[in-house]
Amino acid sequence: MSHGCTGGFEPWERLSFAWLPFGAHAMMAGRGEDEDGMESFRWHMPTEVVFGRGCLDDLGALCGGVGKRPLLVTGRHSARKCGALARVESQFPQAVLFDQVEENPSAETCDAGGAACREAGCDFVIGIGGGSPMDAAKAISLLACNPGSCERYYGREKFSKPNLPVVAVPTTAGTGSETTPYAVITHRREPSKRTIAGKTLFPMFALLDPTLSISMPGDVTANTGFDALSHALEGMASKAATPVGDVLGLDVCRLVRKWLPRAVAAPEDLEARGHMLYASMLAGCIIAQSGTTPVHGMGYYFTLAYGMPHGLANALLLPPLFQHNAEVIPAKVAAMATALGRPCNGTPEAAGANIVAALVDLARDCGLSLIGRDAGVQESDIASFASELYADRGRFKNQPDELSLDDVARFFRAALEGPEAL
Numbered sequence: 226m227s228h229g230c231t232g233g234f235e236p237w238e239r240l241s242f243a244w245l246p247f248g249a250h251a252m253m254a255g256r257g258e259d260e261d262g263m264e265s266f267r268w269h270m271p272t273e274v275v276f277g278r279g280c281l282d283d284l285g286a287l288c289g290g291v292g293k294r295p296l297l298v299t300g301r302h303s304a305r306k307c308g309a310l311a312r313v314e315s316q317f318p319q320a321v322l323f324d325q326v327e328e329n330p331s332a333e334t335c336d337a338g339g340a341a342c343r344e345a346g347c348d349f350v351i352g353i354g355g356g357s358p359m360d361a362a363k364a365i366s367l368l369a370c371n372p373g374s375c376e377r378y379y380g381r382e383k384f385s386k387p388n389l390p391v392v393a394v395p396t397t398a399g400t401g402s403e404t405t406p407y408a409v410i411t412h413r414r415e416p417s418k419r420t421i422a423g424k425t426l427f428p429m430f431a432l433l434d435p436t437l438s439i440s441m442p443g444d445v446t447a448n449t450g451f452d453a454l455s456h457a458l459e460g461m462a463s464k465a466a467t468p469v470g471d472v473l474g475l476d477v478c479r480l481v482r483k484w485l486p487r488a489v490a491a492p493e494d495l496e497a498r499g500h501m502l503y504a505s506m507l508a509g510c511i512i513a514q515s516g517t518t519p520v521h522g523m524g525y526y527f528t529l530a531y532g533m534p535h536g537l538a539n540a541l542l543l544p545p546l547f548q549h550n551a552e553v554i555p556a557k558v559a560a561m562a563t564a565l566g567r568p569c570n571g572t573p574e575a576a577g578a579n580i581v582a583a584l585v586d587l588a589r590d591c592g593l594s595l596i597g598r599d600a601g602v603q604e605s606d607i608a609s610f611a612s613e614l615y616a617d618r619g620r621f622k623n624q625p626d627e628l629s630l631d632d633v634a635r636f637f638r639a640a641l642e643g644p645e646a647l
């Protein structure tokens with residue numbers, strides 16, 4: 226499964242963080258999307274994206290000026306299985322391998338990686354794999370240069386010394402971590418997902434080579450694809466949405482609708498893999514600016530409590546949240562539904578019904594059940610999930626309206642019952 230990918234991070238403090246969208250734009254999004262005129266915003270995406278079949282073999286040439294001795298950060302199996310590790314090692318004879326990253330990387334693992342990086346004298350970090358290794362690579366890049374444990378750096382811009390450069394090589398299509406400045410870390414003592422964010426954590430290069438994702442199993446393809454879609458939808462719904470992100474987000478919807486079922490059905494279809502890798506990267510660019518919304522914050526409870534894949538957790542929560550969002554930002558949700566293959570007008574009723582139908586269509590075509598009960602969600606947990614999340618106000622900063630505790634509990638329950646009950 227993807228770990229928390231980029232999402233669920235505490236959304237950026239827009240007003241206190243100069244390079245992020247201005248509050249005026251956020252207010253506009255909160256008032257509704259029907260106002261005319263261009264509000265102010267910022268768009269910062271410093272990652273150099275290199276896309277193409279076989280482009281991983283250009284990594285050595287691309288990174289020649291960055292360093293000679295990278296720390297290769299991977300999971301225990303997938304980077305090997307897809308052949309990426311061998312292809313990178315052949316280009317960097319002095320590379321040092323750190324292959325201990327688990328799904329949902331822990332602070333302890335990142336600490337160990339930071340120590341390994343320092344001890345080996347590595348000059349940059351390459352994360353290869355899904356969101357977990359890429360996020361761990363970012364954390365390790367800063368821990369190699371800053372004292373103490375990972376926990377010390379939860380939050381935004383908490384590290385003072387520059388991190389080592391990071392290169393991201395995604396082998397799944399969903400996390401978008403290759404184009405974000407976030408590392409999502411699992412804090413094990415009080416189980417929770419925490420985020421390290423820093424402008425310099427944007428990877429210097431993201432190498433998108435579709436040949437790397439053909440070994441991804443169908444269920445992982447479907448789950449991670451829904452994560453990418455969730456980033457696009459949440460990024461567009463966010464109070465901090467940008468006009469650039471809105472354009473990209475609708476394209477992500479169209480791409481996912483067309484190519485995700487094909488990638489699930491035909492794992493070796495490089496055209497489908499390439500389009501999904503591209504969509505995932507675009508969705509990463511969106512949330513790098515606008516953050517996610519409570520879909521991610523709520524989904525973490527499913528992942529922490531039941532080990533549910535991150536993308537599946539989001540998929541379960543999207544229908545109730547976006548049926549609700551249709552009442553707040555109906556024209557925007559109607560555009561999402563239309564891009565997902567359910568054309569509709571911008572009334573709240575039509576937008577709500579059609580976004581749910583579009584998500585159900587896509588899940589069906591990818592072989593996913595959107596009934597949380599099927600994935601192990603327990604009714605008896607819902608009240609505590611809701612009250613705990615509701616107390617964590619940072620998770621709601623980007624939601625375009627005020628949600629009550631009852632709303633949150635209702636959404637959890639709807640995810641448990643599935644969209645038929647909506």
Ligand SMILES: [Fe+2]
Nearest residue numbers: 230231232452
């Ligand atoms: Fe995510």
